[in-house]
Amino acid sequence: MSAQRxxxxxxxFEERTIYWPTETGFHYWYEHxxxxxxxxxxxxxxxxYAPEHGGTHMDAPLHFSEGGASADRVPLEQCMGPACVIDLRRRAESDADAALSVADLERHERQWGLLPDGAIVVAYSGWGRFWPEKKQYLGTDRWADVENLHFPGYSPEAVSFLxxxxxxxxxxxxxxxxxxxxxxxxxxxRLWLGAGRPGFENLxxxxxxxxxxxxxxxxxxxIAGGTGAPARVFASLP
Structure with a gap:
């Protein structure tokens, strides 16, 4: 695998890394x-020092599922696989709360074929262009303000289909x-993690x-017993 690919x-991870509005964020200092x-x-x-859920990270099933696998027990086989990128930018441009739908999945499969077994589905909203501007990325930059969060995600119908x-x-x-x-x-x-599958956020x-x-x-x-963990996510390109 060459560096170019x-x-x-x-x-x-640094002082501007985005975390949930109720989290204190990432802190780093030199001891020497x-x-x-x-x-x-x-x-x-x-x-x-850092909370589990912020920056580019993995959600372990335990995060929303009592008895679900913790970060150290998620099989590595679930953390790697062929990327299937579903583009929902057009709807996200006019709706900050757009959700990837079954129709989006079906449109992708008509063009590229069925999602292969072991795939990692990536919802591409275009929100990465706002990083690390918290107000644009989250919809709010106020501490503990969870009432005014606005950004795209998945729909429960699409996840149930998958x-x-x-x-x-x-x-x-x-x-x-x-x-x-x-x-x-x-x-x-609750659906996805409850089924024992991990999720990766803030790619x-x-x-x-x-x-x-x-x-x-x-x-x-x-992290032993962790509900999630910072992750180094990368891809090998064709």
């Missing part, structure tokens, strides 16, 4: 950065949640993914 789908006293050598080491009719390994999206921002009871999370550079032909790898931090 690898696409990074991960936003860097400079010459070692009395020695002619450089040394650097740092510390970070669970019933296809053998998809994972869902992914270039927004802050699998559910649209206006959702209050998170039916997509970067989705515009560079082809509709088919790439393979996605979502490698989460192995």
């Amino acid at each position: 690898v696409l990074d789908l991960t936003h860097s 950065h400079g010459p070692v006293a009395g020695e002619e050598r450089f040394y650097a080491a740092g510390t970070f 669970l019933r009719e296809r053998k998809v390994a994972a869902l992914a999206i270039d927004t802050a949640s699998l559910d649209p921002g206006g959702s209050r009871d998170f039916p997509v999370h 970067a550079n989705v515009e560079a993914l082809p509709p088919r032909g790439a393979t996605i790898y979502g490698i989460p931090m192995k």
Whole structure:
């Protein structure tokens, strides 16, 4: 796999990384950065703090399913697979709460064929262009304001179709949640994670993914008991 054929789908973790309005965000500091006293050598080491769910990350089934797999128990086979990119940008441009529908899936399959077993379905809303501007990306930049969230997601009907009719390994999206921002009871999370499948949120550079032909790898931090984890997501391109 040459460097020219690898696409990074991960936003860097730093002070502007977007988290849910009720989360404190990512913090990093150097414990040491400079010459070692009395020695002619450089040394650097740092510390970070971060909630599980923010930036490019994986939702483990445990996040919305009691008894579901934690981050360290999600099979790696569910974290890699052929990418199937479903474009819903046109509707998202006029509706910030647009949801990927069964019709979107059917339109994609008419052009590209049935979703292969083990696929990772990527909802492409175009929201990555707003990163890291929190108000544009989330719909609000106010602390704890969950009433004014607006961004695209999946519809429960589309997720039910995928669970019933296809053998998809994972869902992914270039927004802050699998559910649209206006959702209050998170039916997509409950359906998908409740079926024991992981989800990947806040993907970067989705515009560079082809509709088919790439393979996605979502490698989460192995947090024992975690409900989710920061992830390095990337793709090998055809």
